[in-house]
Amino acid sequence: MDLLTIIKDAGVIGAGGAGFPTHAKLTSKAEYILLNGAECEPLLRVDQQLMEQFPDEIIKGMEAAGRYIEARKAIIGIKGKHKEVIVLMRERIAALGLTDYMEVMELRDIYPAGDEQVLVHELTQRIVPEASIPLKVGCVVINSETALNIFKAMAGNPVTETYITIAGDIPRRMTVKVPVGISIRDVLGQCGMENIDDYAVIDGGPMMGSIMNNVDGYVTKKSKGYVLLKKDHFLIRKKSVSLDRARIIGKTACEQCRMCTDLCPRYLLGHNMQPHKVMRALSYNLEDVLEQQIAQLCCECNACELFSCPVGLHPKSVNVFYKQKLAEQGIKYQPIQMDFQARSAREYRLIPSKRLVIRIGLTAFDKPAPLTQIEFRPEYIQIALRQHIGAPALPVVTIGEQVKTGQLIAKIPDNSLGATVHSSLNGTVIEINDNSIVIKVGSYV
Ligand code: SF4
Ligand code: SF4
Structure with missing residues (x-):
């Protein structure tokens, strides 16, 4: 094949x-x-x-x-x-x-x-x-x-598992292989703490990941890390600021120092991503679409927000705000050139990871998270139909049907971008809804 x-x-x-x-x-x-x-x-x-x-x-x-x-x-x-x-x-x-x-x-x-x-x-x-x-x-x-x-x-094996690092302010940091569809709570249960009520969980890495509103979700093929930090940790406070609040603070406090631009990795590659200009458009209610449009060049790495800005503003969030606004209007950034040169200052403006870790208050937690073999025995798994970019997968199983590990349970809709979905454990399908397939784990007879 x-x-x-x-x-x-x-x-x-x-x-x-x-x-x-x-x-x-x-x-x-x-x-x-x-x-x-x-x-x-x-x-x-x-x-x-x-x-x-x-x-x-x-x-x-x-x-x-x-x-x-x-x-x-x-x-x-x-x-x-x-x-x-x-x-x-x-x-x-x-x-x-x-x-x-x-x-x-x-x-x-x-x-x-x-x-x-x-x-x-x-x-x-x-x-x-x-x-x-x-x-x-x-x-x-x-x-x-x-x-x-x-x-x-x-070798004939579909994607049914993913590797996740559990990290942060916890006693047991580790990296584990988990079946897709297992509950996030089951994974977090390995962190060595009975109670995580005083903690917030970042889904993904500390820089680009976002705070989970609740931890009652399920692991997908994309899940890569859960970072647990106390709710009063700098990163959690910073990531908890709403888009509206980020805009209001930015409007009043941006001093146009352009540090966010000078250290922006996309700007340093020669692109026109200049977050200070987006902040300016925000501060002065500028209707200049070009100044807002450059927001679409942002990769949302968060360097400006968590490292560069000396007064702790939220240029990335403002970019996200304009991206949403422009998408609603169907406006797409039109590049004016195709050849780019890295800016001459790039070599002197790269952000060293060690300094970043210090800046975001993670030095104490920057420790190994060894790959540890754990056999998870969930009662149920809930497998999302859309774990990918593209159309949600279409279920090909029915309620009450027995499925086995690796069996196709949802296919890509015709003529669509998407990905197939497989059962990650043996069991019986007990629910199919618009977003997922729920399987009661058990032996396959
Ligand atoms: S989040 Fe966007 S604007 Fe900020 S540094 Fe990264 S690419 Fe540049
Ligand atoms: S680094 Fe902060 S204060 Fe300086 S221009 Fe950017 S957002 Fe404004």
Whole structure:
């Protein structure tokens, strides 16, 4: 069977980001395939450990994807500080006879090294144009867990599990493999605390993740980390500010110092992302659509909001506000050029991860979260029909039907972008609603 069909049938999606269906990413030819092993979000520890545990599988999954898109070179980007992982991956590439095709390049320990566009530049010196994707400059980017899932798909195993780091101000930090659809409470139950009422949970990394309104949800293929911090922690207070409040504060307090722009990773790549101008448009109620439109160039890395702004304002949130406003009006940023040069000051304005961790108050929690084997025995699993970018999957099972681990339970609607969904455990379907399929876990007879 064609690799694309195998990947599509296995429901592989980008495990490190928005969940773009991988088969759709691999439909075009590209010069480079890049593996994003940067894992630049503080405290998250999935990618390095996956590369340590499954180097051959990740290399082979990446190689298959690279050969499929006819990439002439495969480059794995890993931060130089992960010396053992780099040595191991280089050894395994050589042992598998792939040195002519694949190499490991060391990334600097900066934030956000894992932003696709920063990664493309760091590994190939190319710059993705504004409002565009890496393919425009001949690159396709996948992450370590996605490469692992491609390998598993080739062995006949669909995506039914995901790796999650549980981190923060907790006694037991760890990284665990969990079945998709398990309750988040079950996962958090491993953190070593009986009661987490005084804590807030960030879904994802501390920089780009958002505070969960409640923890009664279920794990999806995209889940990557849960960071638990006391409710009065700087990050939680900062992330709790509403969009409206962020706008009001920004309007009155922005001093137009432009630190947010000078350190913005997209601005430093030569793009026109200038958050201080968006703040200016907000402060003076400017109707200049161009000044508002540049908000659409923001990747929401949060560097401006959590690191750069000396007075603690919310430029990223203001960008999000304008993005929503422009989307409602159907306005899309039109780039005025296609060739970009990194700004000459870029080298001096990169954000060192260590300083970032100090700034956001996480130094005490920046500790290992070892991969730990835990057998979860949930009573129920609730598997979302939309864990990816695109249309929700359509159920192909009925209430009362027995399903087994890896069985297809929802397919991609005809002529749509989407991803298939599989049962992650044996059991019986007890509910099907617009958003999910609920399975009572039990033996398959
Ligand atoms: S969040 Fe801030 S720093 Fe990051 S891309 Fe957007 S404007 Fe730039
Ligand atoms: S860094 Fe803060 S104060 Fe300075 S221009 Fe940006 S938002 Fe305004």
